[in-house]
Amino acid sequence: MTEIIGVRFKDVGKIYYFSPNKNTVKCGNHVIVETARGVECGEVVIANREIEDDKVVQPLKSIIRIATDKDLETQKKNREKEQEIMKVFAQKIADHKLEMKPIDIDCTFDGSKILFYFTAESRVDFRELVKDLASVYRTRIELRQIGVRDEAKMLGGLGICGRPFCCKTFLGEFQPVSIKMAKEQSLSLNPTKISGTCGRLMCCLKYEQNCYEELLAITPKVGALVETAEGRGIVEDANLLTGVLKVKLDKNPDAAATAFKREDVKLLKDGKIRIKKEEFQALKGLED
Incomplete structure (x- = not known):
């Protein structure tokens, strides 16, 4: 185990690990450290803590000193x-x-x-x-x-939700966001609805992605062949959150799709989530 403290140099920036050098520091304290850019003054956001050795990039630099009033x-x-x-x-x-x-x-x-x-x-x-x-x-x-994402993080502003930018308030690092995520979450692939003020895909698409991936694993997709209590059919619509499927039954292809719960159908052959080539080309710039 290695004793570390976490130091941040920007209000909502990346957290860097340093050795406390036998000092006991509290969150909110400031310390003087040497970085690749030179000597810096940063705020302690993680107090003295021991973490596993493989989570630390060695050699771990030590703090020079706890910041004095003159340093501040x-x-x-x-x-x-x-x-x-x-x-x-x-x-x-x-x-x-x-x-x-x-x-x-x-x-x-x-x-x-x-x-x-x-x-x-x-x-x-x-x-x-x-x-x-x-x-x-x-x-x-x-x-x-x-890039424009970093610009938004530095300058700040209000998102389309009416709240301050996530990247300015609590996101220490940007997470990769893709058009595939928007498609899997059944969002409209309209650039104005899935992009933030920076003109790139909204960071919040990432927040619930794990949940959607879990639901996708247990929910037949659009185009899937399923067996229902009323016979076989093709899934025309799938609501991941409610688990309700609309199935076009083979025995009555001209009738409206029938609603079933996902636990009441048996998957025979799953469908695939596809992004049309023209959609991908039109939205590709949102991922950059």
Whole structure:
């Protein structure tokens, strides 16, 4: 077992493990640590805990120290400095006439590096911009192009449900979401109904997917051949949540489909959930 603490550097960012270095820390404490980006100040969101060795990427870095009041003041000044840098960043982009949108600024705790986040429709040659910014701030400069999901997470906003974005409030990391999930949940494959403000598939499609997969495993799909108390038939509609199937009986093909509960039918040959090629091509961009 390995003793760890969990540290987060953004309000709703990824949690990173560090060794407490014989310190006892509580959730809400701040610690100074060394990361791949440089020395950073982060908030402890997981207090001292032992976890299995295979869940930790070794070697595990130790915290440098528990943050002091002076460290927290430095962190506060860095956040204020970032707001001023953002104004300069936007002006420099305009000066260089680059097709890019400034999104966020991140200064490392020790001031050794400044990260500039932006979005753009395509790749941008920003070499001259980097030189310009480096001449102003006299430190290491890194420009990082991000996607629309990351942009939404950084900027925040309200989703079509009327609530703040999940990615801004509690999702530490994005989970893969696919068109197949929307199809399995019997949702309309209308881009405006299954995509979020960012223009990509809604993250909430993932929340109940495990439940839908369990129900799909026990529910005959549309097109399935089943045996009912009234004879054989083909499933025309299946409601996963209620378990009600509408079956077109072979003995009376011109009549309306008859409703049966899934536990009252016997599956002879299951159907398949298919996504039409034209549907997939039309919606493929929502997965990117």
